[in-house]
């Protein structure tokens with residue numbers, strides 16, 4: 113599955129030495145591990161799920177307040193609402209409190225109940241016959257749990273994911289596909305609304321230069337109209353190189369598309385290729401938008 117925009121943002125921050133608080137570092141590590149867990153689930157789903165099920169991933173929505181669903185598995189009258197958690201250790205749920213290895217955590221079971229009722233409200237706009245089945249999937253390798261309080265959802269641990277997916281009951285295909293997706297999208301919100309993002313004032317602090325697209329090290333060498341990585345022994349040529357850095361700038365400043373100018377790209381790439389070369393590439397491959405003082409570029413719609 114695709115990485116979500118927030119993980120792409122944090123990865124870009126990491127490469128430009130901008131994960132500069134313990135909170136951002138923790139978030140980056142958690143999200144990277146979480147992505148592995150979600151990918152594991154998606155891969156099993158692609159391989160083992162009955163073809164009638166439709167998987168809808170990484171859904172951020174707002175209905176009487178914001179919410180997020182890792183995955184929805186859809187059919188006409190039954191939806192599985194899946195939340196994946198990549199924890200390790202022993203989880204205990206007692207007196208409405210969640211601890212893992214004796215450390216207090218968010219009440220993920222409460223969160224799931226709230227999320228379920230919100231998804232139920234969205235589903236009700238399509239049909240009142242849709243049942244929502246909430247499932248928490250624990251994707252961590254070394255994970256066990258003990259529940260003293262009741263929870264109103266299924267729990268699946270890593271070693272049981274394959275069986276869970278294989279035994280999803282045979283169902284009728286999602287016949288009202290268009291209306292279902294239209295309704296889900298009606299309540300969708302962009303990721304960017306949920307997080308603080310860099311503002312253009314931070315641009316001077318970014319680490320500058322060209323890192324290898326494969327090993328991400330900065331010791332690349334310029335070689336004619338390409339860069340060469342001595343570790344990976346690979347070359348990357350100019351068009352791909354400029355596109356990659358343009359994409360990176362937009363990941364870093366998702367709320368400020370005007371950041372993508374020839375000068376900024378020239379600086380981000382460590383001034384290793386001339387500003388004119390970069391400008392020409394942008395002119396020929398991107399859409400230009402003129403402001404009074406400067407011109408910025410955006411990817412041409414496909």
Ligand SMILES: [Zn+2]
Pocket residue numbers: 324325326327328329341342343344345
């Ligand atoms: Zn490399």
